[in-house]
Amino acid sequence: MPSSIPSLNPPHRLLLGPGPTPVAQRVYEAMGKPIVGHLDPFFFQINENIRPWLRTVYGTENPFTMVLSGTGSAGMEAAVSNFVHADTKVVVFIAGYFADRIAEMSRRQGATVVRVEKPWGETFSDAEIREAILREKPTMVGYVTAETSTGVWQNGDALCQAAHEVGALVIADCVTSLGTMPINVDKTGIDIAFSCSQKGLSCPPGLSPITVSERAMERLRARKESNRTWYLDFKLLDEYFGGQKRYHHTAPISMFYALHEGLALIMEEGIEERFARHKANHLELIAGLEGLGLKMLVNNPHRLWTLHTPIIPEGKDDMTVRKSLLDNYGIDFAGGFGPLAGKIWRIGLMGEGSKKENIALLLEGFKKALSA
Ligand SMILES: Cc1ncc(COP(=O)(O)O)c(C=O)c1O
Structure with missing residues (x-):
């Protein structure tokens, strides 16, 4: 094989954005x-x-x-x-x-x-x-x-x-x-x-x-x-x-x-159990983000269990925080767009992504990025 033909080697990202989500x-x-x-x-x-x-x-x-x-x-x-x-x-x-x-x-x-x-x-x-x-x-x-x-x-x-x-x-x-x-x-x-x-x-x-x-x-x-x-x-x-x-x-x-x-x-998981998992992990993430001083764009009871939209705090830069989580933890999530560009982040916990260990890693990454 000629050495100029590159092999396919995608990076491993932890997909915690609005989708696509991690695949089992x-x-x-x-x-x-x-x-x-x-x-x-x-x-x-x-x-x-x-x-x-x-x-x-x-x-x-x-x-x-x-x-x-x-x-x-x-x-x-x-x-x-x-x-x-x-x-x-x-x-x-x-x-x-x-x-x-x-x-x-x-x-x-x-x-x-x-x-x-x-x-x-x-x-x-x-x-x-x-x-x-x-x-x-x-x-x-x-x-x-x-x-x-x-x-x-x-x-x-x-x-x-x-x-x-x-x-x-x-x-x-x-x-x-x-x-x-x-x-x-x-x-x-x-x-x-x-x-x-x-x-x-x-x-x-x-x-x-x-x-x-x-x-x-x-x-x-x-x-x-x-x-x-x-x-x-x-x-x-x-x-x-x-x-x-x-x-x-x-x-x-x-x-x-x-x-x-x-x-x-x-x-195999059961649909009711799956809904319950998403709700529990959603609540845990919200509590963690609020614990870091972040405020949410959407009030209860209108929040999705799948996609969380914390408001970017005064003085913090959307891209700098996202880059920090990507570089240090491999976590990929999104910012806002349209009228919400630069104002919110969009963090997804869906399907294979909705896991306790992902929440812990994400919160650790946010803590580090926000205190930098
Ligand atoms: C609510 C909603 N509707 C429609 C779409 C379009 O779906 P797709 O990008 O798979 O074509 C999206 C994509 O993110 C979405 O979030």
């Missing part, structure tokens, strides 16, 4: 197993194993629960493109970066988009949500359960109730909540939920698990014109992954193995 050894090993064809009975069996596990993490009985080949944004684009078109009026509740993306995708589908906005980091009260939905009478409503740009949890109960009262369907972004916090799709009344593989499920990025209610499927079946986004057309995808097993695209087999193993790990 068993998941890496699953990805190294022999691939089969994308129409092989074994591949379809992998899918059938995955579906009920996804129903468990989403909290749903929806028959239409499946995995898209693409990242979380593909899930978002699928949710929007299948249900939002020129005749649609969409209300999107926006208090952060990712809700804005739902609005932008809806705009590109030619829909009438009503942006209900608050400053980044705030939540919408039940009354505010109800008022906006009853006033606008949309056909679709979009919101983000776990806003990764701010660390806020947005409750969806009142939103779904009001939406259904006016005959609208609800799209919920569950990218930073799936597999770590209870989403309760059915109980809440969410119609279309999407997520990703690289956060709470602790797999590499590349897949987007979705689930769609029967109510939404009825609306989809009645839709006359085709989804303009061919790759993410649920009707076509159902012909591939559903009964007919008809070729649609060449699914990334090794990623499906990874997701299979990642979800198997969750089933």
Whole structure:
């Protein structure tokens, strides 16, 4: 081999940011197993194993629960493109970066988009949500359960109730909540939920698990014109992954193995136990950060268990602190962006990353960096 060809030697980072998150050894090993064809009975069996596990993490009985080949944004684009078109009026509740993306995708589908906005980091009260939905009478409503740009949890109960009262369907972004916090799709009344593989499920990025209610499927079946986004057309995808097993695209087999193993790990742990672990570790990290004198951007009870957003103290520099943790501890986490650039840090404890020893190391690193 010519000496100029470099070998692949990625650094070992402890990924404690907004994602991707640490990947379990068993998941890496699953990805190294022999691939089969994308129409092989074994591949379809992998899918059938995955579906009920996804129903468990989403909290749903929806028959239409499946995995898209693409990242979380593909899930978002699928949710929007299948249900939002020129005749649609969409209300999107926006208090952060990712809700804005739902609005932008809806705009590109030619829909009438009503942006209900608050400053980044705030939540919408039940009354505010109800008022906006009853006033606008949309056909679709979009919101983000776990806003990764701010660390806020947005409750969806009142939103779904009001939406259904006016005959609208609800799209919920569950990218930073799936597999770590209870989403309760059915109980809440969410119609279309999407997520990703690289956060709470602790797999590499590349897949987007979705689930769609029967109510939404009825609306989809009645839709006359085709989804303009061919790759993410649920009707076509159902012909591939559903009964007919008809070729649609060449699914990334090794990623499906990874997701299979990642979800198997969750089933072994138990979903309730997993939620409890994330909550306990979240509380421990908050206590530790507050013990170091840091204040949090988000107040209780709106904090995510997955993503923590301490405010950068006066006189401390975002990048200097992050570099100190990366250089001294190999810990990779993120700063804020948009209106929160230079104002907050974003620290993730998700899936394989949500561990006591990681919290201890992180707090040690922060103590050192803040006192420097
Ligand atoms: C809340 C939220 N929605 C959507 C996305 C987009 O997901 P992806 O980057 O996997 O396409 C992200 C990514 O971080 C996110 O945090």
